[in-house]
Amino acid sequence: MKNIIEIQNLTVEYKIKEGLVHALTGVELHIQKGEAIAIVGESGCGKSTLASALINLVALNAVKSGTVKINDMEILSAGKKVLENIRGKEIGIIFQEAGAALNPVFTVKEQIEETITAHFGKLEKPELEKRGLALLEETGLNDRERIYKAYPHQLSGGQQQRVMIAIALSCNPEILIADEPTTALDVTVQAQIMALLKKLKKDRNLTLILITHDLHLAVDMAQRIVVMYAGEIVEEGKISQEKDAMHPYSRALFELIPDINAEARDFKIIPGEVPDMTTKENKCRFFGRCATAKPKCGTMHPEYEKVKEGHAVRCFYPVKD
Amino acid sequence: MGKYVLKRLLLIFPVLIGITLITFAIIHLTPGGYTSVNMQMNIKVSPDSVARLKTLYGLDKPLHTQYLDWVSRVLRFDFGTSFIDQRPVMDKIYERLPATLLLNLISLVLIFIVGIGIGVASAVKNGGTFDKVMSVITFIGYSLPSFWLALLLMILFGVVLRWLPVSGMVSLGFDYMSPMQKIGDLILHLILPVFVTAFGGLAYISRYVKSSMVETLSQYYIKAAYAKGMPEKTVIYKSALKNSLLPVITLLGLSLPGLIGGSFIFETIFSWPGMGRLAYESALSFDYPVIMGVATIAAFLTLLGNLIADIAYALVDPRIRYR
Ligand SMILES: Nc1ncnc2c1ncn2[C@@H]1O[C@H](COP(=O)(O)OP(=O)(O)OP(=O)(O)O)[C@@H](O)[C@H]1O
Ligand SMILES: [Mg+2]
Numbered sequence: 076m077k078n079i080i081e082i083q084n085l086t087v088e089y090k091i092k093e094g095l096v097h098a099l100t101g102v103e104l105h106i107q108k109g110e111a112i113a114i115v116g117e118s119g120c121g122k123s124t125l126a127s128a129l130i131n132l133v134a135l136n137a138v139k140s141g142t143v144k145i146n147d148m149e150i151l152s153a154g155k156k157v158l159e160n161i162r163g164k165e166i167g168i169i170f171q172e173a174g175a176a177l178n179p180v181f182t183v184k185e186q187i188e189e190t191i192t193a194h195f196g197k198l199e200k201p202e203l204e205k206r207g208l209a210l211l212e213e214t215g216l217n218d219r220e221r222i223y224k225a226y227p228h229q230l231s232g233g234q235q236q237r238v239m240i241a242i243a244l245s246c247n248p249e250i251l252i253a254d255e256p257t258t259a260l261d262v263t264v265q266a267q268i269m270a271l272l273k274k275l276k277k278d279r280n281l282t283l284i285l286i287t288h289d290l291h292l293a294v295d296m297a298q299r300i301v302v303m304y305a306g307e308i309v310e311e312g313k314i315s316q317e318k319d320a321m322h323p324y325s326r327a328l329f330e331l332i333p334d335i336n337a338e339a340r341d342f343k344i345i346p347g348e349v350p351d352m353t354t355k356e357n358k359c360r361f362f363g364r365c366a367t368a369k370p371k372c373g374t375m376h377p378e379y380e381k382v383k384e385g386h387a388v389r390c391f392y393p394v395k396d
Numbered sequence: 397m398g399k400y401v402l403k404r405l406l407l408i409f410p411v412l413i414g415i416t417l418i419t420f421a422i423i424h425l426t427p428g429g430y431t432s433v434n435m436q437m438n439i440k441v442s443p444d445s446v447a448r449l450k451t452l453y454g455l456d457k458p459l460h461t462q463y464l465d466w467v468s469r470v471l472r473f474d475f476g477t478s479f480i481d482q483r484p485v486m487d488k489i490y491e492r493l494p495a496t497l498l499l500n501l502i503s504l505v506l507i508f509i510v511g512i513g514i515g516v517a518s519a520v521k522n523g524g525t526f527d528k529v530m531s532v533i534t535f536i537g538y539s540l541p542s543f544w545l546a547l548l549l550m551i552l553f554g555v556v557l558r559w560l561p562v563s564g565m566v567s568l569g570f571d572y573m574s575p576m577q578k579i580g581d582l583i584l585h586l587i588l589p590v591f592v593t594a595f596g597g598l599a600y601i602s603r604y605v606k607s608s609m610v611e612t613l614s615q616y617y618i619k620a621a622y623a624k625g626m627p628e629k630t631v632i633y634k635s636a637l638k639n640s641l642l643p644v645i646t647l648l649g650l651s652l653p654g655l656i657g658g659s660f661i662f663e664t665i666f667s668w669p670g671m672g673r674l675a676y677e678s679a680l681s682f683d684y685p686v687i688m689g690v691a692t693i694a695a696f697l698t699l700l701g702n703l704i705a706d707i708a709y710a711l712v713d714p715r716i717r718y719r
Contacts, residue, residue, distance in 0.1 A: 132622055155628070163625030176620040180638050180714060189634075190624045226714040242624060 078144075079250060079282050080106040080129070085141035087124050087133055094353045095138075098124040100306045102141070103379065108249065111276055111283040113293030115328060116303035119349055122286045123171065125303070126254045129284075130162045145250070164194045167243030168252040172259050173235035177227035183211075183238050184223045187245055194246045210241035213278075215271050233264040237271070244275065251275070254286045269296065290328040299385075302328065305350055305360040308379060312386030321382060321393035323365045359390070367392060401707060408699045412692065413467075419691040420463050423684060430455065430479055430682040453479065466688060475692070476685035478678075485689035489671060493693075495565055496663070496670035500655045502586065503593040508648065511598050512641065515605025519640075520632055522610055530602065537599025542658070546592040546665045553588065561585050563667035589666045593658055597651055605644060612640040642713050649705030652698045 082104040089096040098121045106112055114122050127133045128143060131150045143150040145165060148157065162168075170176035178186060187207040191198065198206075204223075211219040214237040227235055236256060243251060253272060257265035273296065276283045285296050293300055294315055302310040302325045310322040317329040327345045347364035350356075359365070359372040371391055379389040430453070450456040454465060469476060475485035518527040554562030561567065567581050612618065613636055621635045622628075659672030667673070671690055678686035710716045 130623060132619065159625045159627055161625070162623055168620075168623045170616065170620055170623075172616065175616040178617040178621065178635055178639070180642065180712075181635070182714075189626065189630070193624065193626045193630065228715050246625070 077108055078105045079108040079110075079146060080104070081142070081144040082129075083142045083144075085125075085128060085139070085143060087121075087128055087137050087139045089134065090136045090138065091353075096352045097306050097355055098137075098352065099128065100355075101379075102308055104301060104308065104311070106282060106284070108282055109280050110299065111285070111297045112299045112301060113285045113287060113297035114301045114303060115287055115290050115293045115325075117288055117328075117345075117349055119352070120303045121306040122288075122303060123254055126168065126252050126284070126286055129252060130166055130168065131158055132162070159193075163190055163243075163248065164246045165248050166250040166252060167246070167248040169236070169239050169243050169254060169256050171255045173239040174227065174232065174259065176239060177235060179227055182224055182226055183207075183230075187223075187238075187242055190242055190245045206245070207241075210245055211238070213244070213275070214238070214241045215267075216241075232260050233267065236260065236264075236268055240268075240271065240275070244279070247279075248281075250282045250284065252284045252286070255288070256285075257292075258288075272296070290325070290331070300325075306352060307360060307389060308387075309361070309389045310387070312388075318396065321386070321388045321395065322361075322390050323367050323394060324361050326394060327364075327366070367394070397710065400710070401703075404703050404706065408696070408703070411699060412695055415695040416467075416470075416688065416692055417463065419688060420466070421459075423679075423682070423687055424459055424462075426682075428682065430684060466685075470692065475689040478686050479683045480678075480681055480686075485685045488674060488686060489689055489693055492669060492671045492674045495668060496659055496672060499586070499589055499593060499663075499668060499670060500659065503590050503597070503655065504648075504651070506590065506594045507597040507601055507651070508644070510594075511601030512605050512644065514598075514602035516609055516632075516637065516640075518602070518606040519609030519613065522606075527606075534599035534603050537595050540595075542592055542596050543661050543665060545595065546588070546662060549588055549592065550665075560587055562588065565669055589662055589668055592666075593655065593662055596658075597654065601644070601647065601651075604647060605640065608640040608643055609636065612636045615639070638712075642709065645705055645709045645712065647705075648708075649702035652701040656694045656698060 082102055085099055085102040085104075086097075087099040089098055102125065114125060116122055124133060124137075128139065129145070129150070131143070131153065133139060139151055141151070145161060148161070150158070150161065153161070177183075181189075184204070184207060187210060188203045191203060191206060208219050208223060211222060216222055216234060216237050222230060222234060222238070227238075230238065236259075240256075251272075256272065257268050260268065269292065272283065272285070275281060283297070285293060287293050290300070290302075298313060300310075300312065300314040301308055302320075302322060304324050310320065310325050312319070312321075314320050314325070317326060320326050320329060324345075331345060345364055350360055350363070357376050358374060359368070359377050362368050362372045365372065369392060375391075377389050377391050379387055381387045382393055447456070454462055457465070466476070473486075475489075477484050478488060514530055518524075518530050521527055550562045553560040561584055565582065565585050566578075567573075567585075570578060570581060573581060613632070615636075618631060618636055621631045626635070656672070659670060660676055661672070662668065663670045663672035664676045671694065675687060675690040675694075677683075678690065
């Protein structure tokens with residue numbers, strides 16, 4: 076199968092007063108057309124930075140190196156015109172908070188139609204409106220006539236996220252990136268949005284990149300899981316249950332998530348904190364929080380190595396049981 | 397919306413009462429007074445005639461009675477007559493209003509069009525050369541006393557270079573000019589007063605627009621707009637501009653009092669035949685009815701301007717809906 080996305084040695088650092096934030100370090104990732112993958116990791120480990128790098132839209136204070144290829148087109152060195160063509164048309168992206176990602180002073184109609192116009196030129200008004208309403212229908216919205224003419228603040232969180240999805244899909248991209256699409260929503264709406272994404276993935280044969288900190292959700296949606304920790308990929312492979320995971324961090328993530336049905340929603344937090352992202356010490360980034368760490372882990376930085384076909388881990392002592 | 401407008405219109409009245417009350421109190425508490433300036437200094441005027449004049453103008457009554465008398469007349473749209481030339485106050489204001497409106501409206505339009513242009517350009521290239529140059533100029537704009545700037549420009553362009561007229565609204569031979577010459581003459585006379593009136597406001601608005609635009613450009617929805625593949629120009633001049641200009645509409649209303657206040661000074665400096673100069677002249681001669689008339693009209697225009705700005709804001713910002 077052909078790789079639709081190829082990321083090689085991608086490094087992104089944010090310049091700040093205190094130095095450099097190593098948001099992504101040496102990221103390698105290949106994604107095939109039509110695949111559904113999930114990128115999982117705790118807050119601040121670089122997931123959104125990775126999503127932004129895929130469309131070369133990282134913050135202005137970022138220094139980036141490496142290559143990102145979409146359909147064999149290099150993105151990181153691409154010019155404005157090329158990027159404008161790729162963004163929205165080849166890659167649609169749904170942001171963490173739909174409420175903040177929708178422009179508050181334009182209607183849903185304007186925000187959908189301006190996207191279509193940006194890529195397909197000016198269409199006849201009825202044609203534009205027909206496409207817009209069809210998108211709202213596809214994203215499962217009722218009361219479409221009203222929502223189409225509404226401003227973002229007049230919609231519920233779930234409706235806003237569906238509109239965001241409609242915008243992301245308005246120019247029929249092959250790739251859809253969903254960056255924590257449900258974090259801002261309550262549990263029932265979360266489930267609906269996830270079901271919708273699943274359906275859209277199938278109907279449109281999308282290449283789906285789901286970004287989440289919920290490993291259970293990831294396992295449910297994706298065939299392949301990429302686990303990130305402190306700006307690095309630490310594990311990648313077909314993981315569908317806890318014992319498929321080989322990195323101690325991935326294991327810990329599995330234990331982290333509480334049963335949705337459980338009465339008390341007390342998260343079992345992994346002890347310790349994500350390391351300071353401005354320093355790069357010569358040791359495993361997870362050292363200090365890892366329950367199975369050995370002395371070597373504190374003196375050397377583990378390489379990212381293939382352990383079996385389609386499965387790679389960044390750990391000296393991958394868990395195998 | 398209709399209800400809101402009505403409520404705001406009704407609110408104008410208490411504010412007007414407050415303003416006129418304060419103006420009234422201040423001019424009557426000021427040492428001196430109409431009779432002292434115009435008569436007591438004059439040895440030919442007997443104390444008797446001073447008293448008679450006071451009675452004639454009702455200046456011998458207690459202050460609150462005088463104020464209530466004034467209010468009851470104003471309610472019948474009668475602002476009284478000038479003490480100085482006995483002409484109706486309304487007539488005097490009416491002939492001065494156009495000059496003031498002309499000067500201030502041109503300044504206002506200039507302030508907003510040029511100010512928004514400078515602000516947006518500075519924000520788009522934040523920290524660039526243009527932005528830096530503009531920062532310096534606007535800093536000067538803030539800090540220079542504008543009356544001083546006015547005098548300086550008058551000396552430079554009027555006296556030294558002799559390019560521009562420095563006083564009045566038209567030249568002496570205006571009545572004999574062709575229509576085109578008339579317009580040209582008016583424009584020449586407008587240049588300095590408009591520039592001086594607009595300068596401070598321009599500095600303020602352009603900095604405000606800049607910071608508002610910079611703030612908007614950092615919003616999440618701007619990133620989202622780029623992520624949709626919208627061209628940079630569309631993102632800046634459509635997605636961002638509307639958001640950052642909304643608060644500027646309110647400034648439009650807020651800048652009116654400053655303009656009117658400025659009129660008093662600049663119209664006097666440039667001998668501009670407007671309401672500001674009328675007020676200044678009346679204040680010097682304690683012409684109470686005219687002062688009160690000008691204050692009331694100026695306050696009314698300011699409040700009306702504020703109301704219009706607020707309504708405009710409500711109309712363009714979808715998030716605001718008044719009940
Ligand atoms: N513009 C920026 N300037 C400086 N540091 C930044 C910037 N954007 C992100 N960072 C830092 O880079 C790191 C990675 O951020 P990123 O947003 O990619 O994390 P994330 O995995 O998406 O987290 P979350 O789950 O909370 O969304 C964090 O430490 C963050 O503080
Ligand atoms: Mg994120």
